[in-house]
Amino acid sequence: MKKPELLAPAGNMEKLRIAVHYGADAVYLGGKSFGLRNLADNFTTAELAGAVAYAHEHGVKVYLTVNAYPDNDELVALTQYLQEMALIPFDAYIAADPGVIETIREVSPHRDIHLSTQANTTNWKSALFWQKQDIRRVNLAREMSLTEMEEVRQRTTLELEAFVHGAMCISYSGRCLLSSVMSGRNANKGECTQPCRWNYAIVEETRPGEYFPVFEDDNGTFIFNSKDLCLLQYLPQLVNAGIDSLKIEGRMKGIYYVASVLRVYRYALDTLFAHPERYGCEEIWLEELCKISHRGYTTGFFLGHPKDVDHQYHSSYIRNHEFVAIVQDVLPDGTIVLEVRNRITVGDTLEFIGPALSSGFHKIGEIITEEGQSVPAANPNQRIVLRVPFNAERYDLVRRAKFLATQ
Template sequence: MKKPELLAPAGNLEKLKMAFLYGADAAYLGGKAYGLRAFNDNFSEDEIAEAVAFAHNLNKKVYVTVNIFPHNEDLAGLPEYIRQLDRIGVDGLIIADAGVFRIAREAAPELPIHVSTQANNTNWSSVLFWQNLGVRRVVLARELSLEEIREIRSHVQLELEAFVHGAMCISYSGRCLMSNYFTGRDANRGECTQSCRWKYHLMEETRPGEFYPVLEDERGTYIFNSKDLCLLPHIPDLVNSGLNSFKVEGRMKSVHYVATVVKVYREAIDSFLQDPAHYTVRPEWLAELQKISHRDYTTGFVFGKTTHQDQIYWSKSYLQTHDFIGLVREYDAARGWAVVEQRNNMKIGEEIEIVQPGKPPFVQTLSAMTDQAGNSIAVAPHPQQIVMLPVSQPIVPYAMLRRKVVKPSDE
């Protein structure tokens, strides 16, 4: 049984490091141009080089998105950019457009090519087409069932990748025109405004300014808003389908999201491969996925076509049970104290949970705290404030501190 790759999103260098430290085998990221997440931090060429060096030192991989649908003006500088990525040593390009594929083949003939989910590969013949052109991997369309994935695998030899967790898109394989129509920002060129998450009302042409809810709800309706994908309970089916890579969506999500999802899927995949006959989905894994910001979960298309039950019509409905409040920078084993970078207001007396790679979370009370000068403080209110605090168990750098929220957020 071949071990599938766990592929994590990396919106910036910190998220990439967290993804690898919490168990990802590979990460995908975008440069400052040519990718579909223009509003994310993204990576300069120097940062891509640093990311690749960090990954390769851990025997892990980095793939770079070049997956816009470019117009003529978007091609300026593309060949040299691809040559530079090749010199840096990235492990693959993720492309969606045949023109970009042609340029990549000329600019860097040996650089592995992955065909993006945006390319809408929904059948074995289209995947075989890319295989015959020398593509290393195809990222399958999200609209496929497990049965269809198995059939594709039976016809092709190249690597297959599919999304297993994260946000779903209203548009077929992510080919969205709504953002461009409403705002002039082209989702297919990296500027998606996520207009599928907006609240909508109905207005009749002869009665401008009179807005009517599309459903019987005075707050309006989110008619395009999908639940989030979560295939954690179906790891055995995914492994047995012949997929080579399990992809997590979320380059614009938080450090807490990336680390938590990766940690959970890492543990689940390893547990199944270690003992397939006795594999069970642990309740603590599912509980962990409730602690991050998410929408209600769905299995998407893997067991058939979606229905109204896979949509959320009444709100944006972001849920989470815990707030991310700090990231550990150092740990003083002799003293039992940690140096923490604050990410959310935290106070003495609060019960906090500490999460770190390869170990179960533990809970303790925040009993003391000092600033960098060693002065005792009762609260850390400033973003990215450096504080020191005692911890009840040994921890490692990049451990996360979080706090239970009284009520799930609705962002």
């Protein structure tokens, strides 16, 4: 068995540090242009150089997304952008548009290119076509089943990448006009406002304002709203199918999402390769994934076409834990410096989550600011010092259980 790479999103420098800390083998990120996810922070050219240096120091590969579909009048800017990017030693481009691929070849002929999910590769012949174009890796469409992925593996030799976790589009990954039409934000330019998650009704065209009584339940009618993909239980099948890279979706998501998903998949994958003969997906791993804000989990198309249970019939995000702080430093005397992101008060029980599923609980008896002041509560962006009865590391995240089940 060949151990696949674990590929995580890194929308900004903080997410990159978190992805490295929690065990990513590689990250994907965007510059300021042509990378979709225009609503994410993304990196300036200078930041990108620093990000690649940081990742490489930690043995982590970096793939740069240039997966937009540019118009004619953007092609000059595209070439200029790629010339700028040519100076940065990231490991591969992620592209979808043949014109962009051609321009990368002209500017950086020796740089590897991975085919983006935006190219919608749904069959082996398409993968073979891209192999003949010297594409190093193809991202298999989320609309493919395990059996179909296996057939692509048998008929091609290029690297295969598959999504294992994250949001699903109701359309073929981003090939959708809903956002353009309803909010003027073009999904194919990375600006999707996700109207597929909104509440819909039907109106007959000659009776404007009269809503046809479509009723799913008291929460509303969410006819386009998919659950989130989760293939944690199928890691052995993905490995046996010869998938080279397991991709986590979410450049727009926060650091708590990146950390929480990565630490579970990292631990499961390492366990599978350490003890393949007695491996089994443990309930506690799935419970961990349920401590992240999500919309219910589905295996999507992986086991065959989705059924109605794979759809989310209400808008509620399941959110039973909240991220409250990040460990920014561990001092020589063992005390830790926490940067607060969500108000903490005396009496709160906090959980420190580290890589490899390590975890420690601590009830806050007193809050001391960095200036040595005792305060009843700490607010976002404040730094506090704390002593905890277990080891914590820089960039460990801290969360708190919520009593509210949904939001």
